[in-house]
Amino acid sequence: MLKFKTQHLEKFILDAEISMIQPMVTVADEMLRKGIGAGSAYTDWLHLPTEYDKDEFARIQAAAKKIQSDSKVLVVIGIGGSYLGARAAIDFLNEYFNNYLPDEQRDFPQVLFVGNSIAPAYLNSLINVIGDRDFSVNVISKSGTTTEPAIAFRVFKQMLEEKYGVVGARERIYATTDAKRGALKTLADTEGYEEFVVPDGVGGRFSVLTAVGLLPIATAGGDIEQLMAGAAAGEVEYADADLAKNPAYQYAAYRNILYRKGYTTELLINYDPTLLQFGEWWKQLQGESEGKDGKGIFPATGNFSTDLHSFGQYIQDGRRNLFETLFRVTEPVTDVVIPEMDADDGLGYLQGEKMSYVNRTASEGTLLAHVDGGVPNMIVEVDKQNEFSLGQAIYFFEVAVAISGYLNGINPFDQPGVEAYKRNMFGLLGKPGYEDITYQLQQRL
Numbered sequence: 196m197l198k199f200k201t202q203h204l205e206k207f208i209l210d211a212e213i214s215m216i217q218p219m220v221t222v223a224d225e226m227l228r229k230g231i232g233a234g235s236a237y238t239d240w241l242h243l244p245t246e247y248d249k250d251e252f253a254r255i256q257a258a259a260k261k262i263q264s265d266s267k268v269l270v271v272i273g274i275g276g277s278y279l280g281a282r283a284a285i286d287f288l289n290e291y292f293n294n295y296l297p298d299e300q301r302d303f304p305q306v307l308f309v310g311n312s313i314a315p316a317y318l319n320s321l322i323n324v325i326g327d328r329d330f331s332v333n334v335i336s337k338s339g340t341t342t343e344p345a346i347a348f349r350v351f352k353q354m355l356e357e358k359y360g361v362v363g364a365r366e367r368i369y370a371t372t373d374a375k376r377g378a379l380k381t382l383a384d385t386e387g388y389e390e391f392v393v394p395d396g397v398g399g400r401f402s403v404l405t406a407v408g409l410l411p412i413a414t415a416g417g418d419i420e421q422l423m424a425g426a427a428a429g430e431v432e433y434a435d436a437d438l439a440k441n442p443a444y445q446y447a448a449y450r451n452i453l454y455r456k457g458y459t460t461e462l463l464i465n466y467d468p469t470l471l472q473f474g475e476w477w478k479q480l481q482g483e484s485e486g487k488d489g490k491g492i493f494p495a496t497g498n499f500s501t502d503l504h505s506f507g508q509y510i511q512d513g514r515r516n517l518f519e520t521l522f523r524v525t526e527p528v529t530d531v532v533i534p535e536m537d538a539d540d541g542l543g544y545l546q547g548e549k550m551s552y553v554n555r556t557a558s559e560g561t562l563l564a565h566v567d568g569g570v571p572n573m574i575v576e577v578d579k580q581n582e583f584s585l586g587q588a589i590y591f592f593e594v595a596v597a598i599s600g601y602l603n604g605i606n607p608f609d610q611p612g613v614e615a616y617k618r619n620m621f622g623l624l625g626k627p628g629y630e631d632i633t634y635q636l637q638q639r640l
């Protein structure tokens with residue numbers, strides 16, 4: 196179960212401030228739930244945990260089984276919302292070094308991500324890692340027109356066709372895209388790939404609980420029924436407009452109060468590398484939803500205790516515009532006992548202790564130090580590192596960012612700013628239709 200804790204906000208926020216923001220939260224709740232807010236066409240994720248396409252869900256499970264039986268590697272091609280959720284979930288649910296294990300020591304295929312950059316060395320390195328092993332491809336793009344995954348897909352389509360023939364390749368390509376539109380949809384129809392749908396009313400960054408996330412997660416051995424069950428628990432628990440009864444709305448309200456006081460950067464903190472990618476997923480969710488119209492909390496992550504030894508100094512003593520949200524799992528997945536030995540390493544007082552205890556204590560000491568240094572802290576805590584908790588946490592942050600965006604007077608469901616770089620890139624690359632800006636841009640370089 197998920198808990199949201201705010202006791203360390205005491206010196207930063209008065210109870211009265213929470214009462215004062217309640218009427219605005221009530222309005223934000225109505226905007227979201229009655230579909231009268233900006234971007235309301237993209238709020239179908241709200242009921243996704245209970246109203247998903249059950250037939251497609253069964254097809255996803257069947258496809259995952261097929262990939263598990265005929266492939267050692269699943270190459271997932273996608274960028275932004277079309278890979279971050281799956282990657283976060285797979286890291287959250289598996290051993291950190293799972294992908295490094297030899298095939299015979301792994302129960303499920305390696306899932307490797309590409310098309311999330313345009314770096315050629317990364318792509319070549321991935322090809323080398325696949326080697327001569329059997330693999331399948333899940334190409335994911337809601338729009339079906341994004342350049343980065345389209346380039347990667349060309350390369351892997353060609354590789355599959357060379358290895359298995361055109362017909363054999365078709366059996367190993369799974370396309371997750373829009374139900375009707377886009378270049379990927381057209382290609383998938385023409386070639387006869389198995390297709391999965393990103394529903395119209397679910398934006399990329401809210402799509403992890405659709406086929407976008409579910410197929411890679413299930414292929415990696417994740418129990419996607421439990422994932423949906425956790426999200427469904429969130430759907431019930433985070434539906435009340437009353438702040439006192441809704442932890443997700445509380446989180447949205449507190450971060451907006453902090454924002455209005457000048458705390459403009461939020462760090463999502465973890466103390467475990469298996470949660471690092473969750474932070475990456477969260478950054479897109481927050482940043483693309485809220486950063487617009489010259490406003491918004493800047494989302495960043497703190498991967499502790501690693502980063503305490505890099506920018507910990509800044510957090511403790513730098514410009515006071517930061518607040519932290521600690522995302523933690525209370526029950527360790529495994530543990531290590533610090534060995535007892537006669538060594539002069541100053542660790543005698545810790546011998547026989549569990550590393551999880553030391554890690555937890557480090558997090559508590561850090562949190563108190565940061566609070567004392569003027570950094571407001573909140574805690575989002577789940578008890579177990581499993582599918583159910585993950586589903587609930589995903590839903591918690593999704594619903595919170597929607598309310599948070601409305602509280603800040605923006606449309607949380609669009610991303611007009613993302614087009615600016617694409618336009619320039621297309622202009623410079625000479626894409627048909629962008630010729631008018633090519634010369635001007637070149638002159639500025």
Ligand SMILES: O=P(O)(O)OC[C@H]1O[C@H](O)[C@H](O)[C@@H](O)[C@@H]1O
Pocket residue numbers: 274275276277335336337338339340341344399400483610613
């Ligand atoms: O799934 P796609 O249509 O390929 O989009 C992938 C990503 O592209 C852009 O960056 C959008 O701003 C993101 O919201 C989206 O997740």
